[in-house]
Amino acid sequence: MDFKEISTRLKIAKKNIKVIEEKKGGSNATSFGKALKISTELVSAVVVGSTIGFLLDNWFDTKPLLIISFFFIGVAAGILNVFRSAKAMQKNLEK
Amino acid sequence: MTLNPMHQFEVYKIGPEINIGGVNLSFTNASLFMMISAILILSLLFFGTKKKSLIPSKIQLITEMSYTFIGKMINDTAGSSAKAFFPFVFTLFMFVLFCNMVGMFPYSFTVTSQIIVTFMLASVIFVAVTIIGFIKHGIKYLEIFVPKGVPLVLLPIIVIIEIISYLSRPVSLSVRLFANMLAGHTMLKVFGGFVISLGILGGWLPLGFSVALTGLEILVAFLQAYVFAILTCIYLNDALNLHH
DSSP, X not given: OOHHHHHHHHHHHHHHHHHHHHHHOSOOOOHXXXXXXXHHHHHHHHHHHXXXXXXXXXXXXXXXXXXXXXXXXXXXXXXXXXXXXXXXXXXXXXX | OOOOTTGGGOOOBOSSOOEETTEEOOOBHHHHHHHHHHHHHHHHHHHHTTSOOSSOOHHHHHHHHHHHHHHHHXXXXXXXXXXXXXXXXXXXXXXXXXXXXXXXXXXXXXXXXXXXXHHHHHHHHHHHHHHHHHHHHGGGGGGGGSOTTOOTTTXXXXXXXXXXXXXXXXHHXXXXXXXXXXXXXXXXHHHHHHHHHHHHHHTHHHHHHHHHHHHHHHHHHHHHHHHXXXXXXXXXXXXXXXXX
């Protein structure tokens, strides 16, 4: 087996790897990382929503109104986060 | 003898107080341990790549393993187009990992148990990812706030929910790392305090727990660095490939 043959073989193998990698196209997180992601995601969205509501309340002088509505929007965003992570996990499992 | 489990998280300054323009820039124990971590990383990479032998020594093996570990992680989660961000993710991972691990030594200080440190790291990631998304896709990047197939009536509220969900990323990223390190180290200190207060007769059980918890904490230290890096990759993937 001479040097030329090896280099052509290597080229073909590298090409094959590239094709496989392109097929995958990213978005393939380990489910363990995602599981840890879920726990804080729900809480943080609520915190961010409430904070935005609080700031807007101070700004527009509409004291309890916006913080209440943004709290619920934050809850919705948190559930959306969790739902999305769970869906991605399921997609990984099915593969 | 102090038995306060929160005492270990106290930040105090070392040396003279430096005040520049009303901003306190004194050198603290947090800065010291950040520098220790950075020097450890630099020396590991320096000595690991110094002698590039075909059969690697142990230190070279560690260096090469961490390189391939992060390289593979970026490739798997964010696709091959994210390869350009390898230095960024690698630096983040190594810094968080070494800060966590240095914090496992007795009498040391855990930098990542300070929320300001983790929040700063997470904000840098958040801002960088947003800028990358806008550079890559222009104004079309805003499409991530508008999911497909939503009725027009619901659109305003959905967009607000999506924006809050996007803004919650740095918060969840930083709080996760900070809370894990804080809780773990507090628990270790509490069990350590039990050993002293129960004395030679009853102290053996909490001592055993302490040993087990130390093992668990080392796992958590690694895992949190891993999660931090992999979430950076996921956010990069969202910014580069524009779909979720």
